[in-house]
């Protein structure tokens with residue numbers, strides 16, 4: 001597979017700043033952004049504010065990778081999509097690695113498909129020659145209180161149209177884990193699990209983890225988030241501990257597992 005080109009850095013002194021006013025869990029948003037405006041004046045360049053991250057003095061590598069910037073910008077549909085740019089770059093770098101392994105790509109929890117499409121477009125669409133499976137109920141959300149904007153009859157059709165011309169993508173509509181039966185790959189290079197629900201995520205791991213090839217990557221989107229998401233981490237830590245794995249908690253809120 002032809003891999004995305006590396007972007008050489010011409011000016012090491014040029015540091016990019018990024019801010020999107022989308023973070024979650026604020027008790028007083030007005031006060032928070034007043035204080036953040038102050039704080040951003042007190043730090044060196046290379047800042048990132050969004051998706052519950054505030055960092056500074058960082059290279060912000062994602063914005064220096066031109067192939068990624070193009071893919072990310074052409075796929076963001078709202079401020080929440082923009083805010084999670086760093087999470088998307090973790091997916092893009094995982095794709096770069098896993099594209100060179102045997103096996104297909106799988107996402108459990110697709111919603112509008114922005115994650116899958118950003119990853120494929122990072123390679124330049126047609127250059128991505130792996131099969132990418134996308135499992136979701138699409139037209140409704142089986143997880144209570146988690147319905148996303150537009151999750152109603154017709155969403156699946158809309159997402160199918162969004163992927164028109166992406167012949168490497170197989171969208172599978174149905175409830176996980178049952179929808180995997182007789183309709184899932186035997187070998188997996190990359191597995192992204194984003195269901196916002198501990199039992200569903202464990203059920204999917206039960207079926208798919210053994211199919212991930214050595215060197216393959218599993219990303220658990222909500223692993224390191226607090227609040228109700230902690231139920232996922234607690235269940236997943238116990239599940240992986242039995243198999244002698246540790247999940248790498250990423251500052252983006254994701255968890256990463258490197259398959260042996």
Ligand SMILES: C[S@@+](CC[C@H](N)C(=O)[O-])C[C@H]1O[C@@H](n2cnc3c(N)ncnc32)[C@H](O)[C@@H]1O
Nearest residue numbers: 109110111114115136137141175176194195200
């Ligand atoms: C956070 S969204 C996925 C976002 C997507 N990964 C992205 O990168 O944009 C979670 C999705 O999981 C789906 N979902 C949750 N539980 C499911 C299950 N048991 N079977 C199928 N889909 C499920 C929901 O319908 C929802 O669309």
